[in-house]
Amino acid sequence: xxxxxxxxxxxxxxxxxxxxxxxxxxxxxxxxxxxxxxxxxxxxxxxxxxxxxxxxxxxxxxxxxxxxxxxxxxxxxxxxxxxxxxxxxxxxxxxxxxxxxxxxxxxxxxxxxxxxxxxxxxxxxxxxxxxxxxxxxxxxxxxxxxxxxxxxxxxxxxxxxxxxxxxxxxxxxxxxxxxxxxxxxxxxxxxxxxxxxxxxxxxxxxxxxxxxxxxxxxxxxxxxxxxxxxxxxxxxxxxxxxxxxxxxxxxxxxxxxxxxxxxxxxxxxxxxxxxxxx
Ligand SMILES: C[S@@+](CC[C@H](N)C(=O)[O-])C[C@H]1O[C@@H](n2cnc3c(N)ncnc32)[C@H](O)[C@@H]1O
Numbered sequence: 001x002x003x004x005x006x007x008x009x010x011x012x013x014x015x016x017x018x019x020x021x022x023x024x025x026x027x028x029x030x031x032x033x034x035x036x037x038x039x040x041x042x043x044x045x046x047x048x049x050x051x052x053x054x055x056x057x058x059x060x061x062x063x064x065x066x067x068x069x070x071x072x073x074x075x076x077x078x079x080x081x082x083x084x085x086x087x088x089x090x091x092x093x094x095x096x097x098x099x100x101x102x103x104x105x106x107x108x109x110x111x112x113x114x115x116x117x118x119x120x121x122x123x124x125x126x127x128x129x130x131x132x133x134x135x136x137x138x139x140x141x142x143x144x145x146x147x148x149x150x151x152x153x154x155x156x157x158x159x160x161x162x163x164x165x166x167x168x169x170x171x172x173x174x175x176x177x178x179x180x181x182x183x184x185x186x187x188x189x190x191x192x193x194x195x196x197x198x199x200x201x202x203x204x205x206x207x208x209x210x211x212x213x214x215x216x217x218x219x220x221x222x223x224x225x226x227x228x229x230x231x232x233x234x235x236x237x238x239x240x241x242x243x244x245x246x247x248x249x250x251x252x253x254x255x256x257x258x259x260x261x262x263x264x265x266x267x268x269x270x271x272x273x274x275x276x277x278x
Contacts, residue, residue: 002122002178004076004100012077014227019055019083021224026057026117028207029266033146034061036203036268037115040142041066046112049074049136051101051145052119056084056094062115063094072108074101075119101136102129108136116145118266121181130195139275143197146266147182149204153265154180155254156209157230160262163250164243165234179229185267197271205266211251212260218251221260 002011015022023030037058041048045068050059053073063071073088074097075081081098088094101108102123114137123129137143151158151169157179162168175181175191182188189199212221225231225247235243254262 001176003124004122007076007122008078012075013079015054016077016079016083018224018228019080021220022228023055023057024210024213027210029146029205029264030057030061030117032203032205032207033117033144033268034058034065036270037062037113037144038065040113040115040144040270041069042112044068045070047109048072048113048115049101049108049111050119051114051116051133052076052122053084053096054080054117054119056087056096058115058117059084059094059096060087060091063088063091067093069093069113070109071095072097072111074099074104074108076100102132105132105135110138111136112138112141114141114143114145118146118148118179120145121147121179122177124177126175126181126191127194130192130197134196134273137273139273141273142200143192143271143273144268146205146268147188148179149265149267150183151180153206153263154209156211156225156262156264160225160247160250161231161234164231164247165238169230182267182269188267188269192269192271196274198274200270200272202270203268205268207264207266208259208261209264210259211254211262213258215258217258217260218248218255221251221254222248 048071050073053075059073071094084096254260
């Protein structure tokens with residue numbers, strides 16, 4: 001489980017320190033998401049909101065592609081907001097706000113497009129959250145977001161974990177806020193529908209998760225997994241140097257040329273705000 005207080009604190013700090021490597025992980029997914037966001041945008045000038053913007057990459061991509069967009073990017077983590085603000089300096093069309101996108105939805109400018117790269121699976125009550133986000137959406141506004149598919153299709157969180165720890169994670173059934181909170185397609189569709197969003201579709205995107213790169217991509221990936229994600233907690237808890245050797249030997253399997261590329265899979269969801277309150 002990853003909660004709001006994790007993001008405002010330790011997890012947000014780690015992501016801020018690691019933003020270049022987390023961005024690199026998504027390098028093969030982002031072009032697909034960015035294209036889906038552009039395709040859902042109105043043809044003329046429009047307002048957009050980036051939910052859980054992190055270090056701001058998705059907003060910056062939209063700002064570059066659509067100079068006529070006025071974008072508000074919001075995130076819980078003060079550390080990620082600081083990185084996003086630095087990166088957005090000079091991009092006048094992009095405003096970066098620290099806060100809870102749901103709690104402050106009524107204060108956000110009414111938007112034609114809401115989007116997120118992996119920032120919407122952490123709500124304690126997802127139906128209430130997506131209902132609340134409707135307060136920031138014009139009737140007919142579009143929603144586009146990515147999220148991970150099942151762990152079993154994301155080998156960095158299943159096969160790799162099993163190789164290192166000897167155990168495959170067995171998550172409890174049902175929605176748990178965290179990276180795999182929206183893995184179940186039918187459950188996510190039901191959440192959106194209950195919150196007053198008409199589902200336009202979910203596209204499966206399989207991609208290579210770039211966990212390491214450079215002159216020693218295996219060492220880079222091992223270091224990355226010591227800092228971020230489910231493996232980091234397992235490695236810290238075990239405090240066993242043998243696990244580090246197991247991690248490196250597993251990562252070698254995914255090394256090719258100058259990268260460690262691990263099979264991963266995401267959904268890109270598209271939905272439209274209905275005019276009625278649910
Ligand atoms: C997995 S990170 C993704 C960050 C960024 N979108 C990216 O692609 O790098 C999830 C982000 O969602 C943010 N987040 C989670 N719940 C939020 C909420 N209720 N309001 C604003 N931000 C939230 C977290 O602080 C975190 O930065």
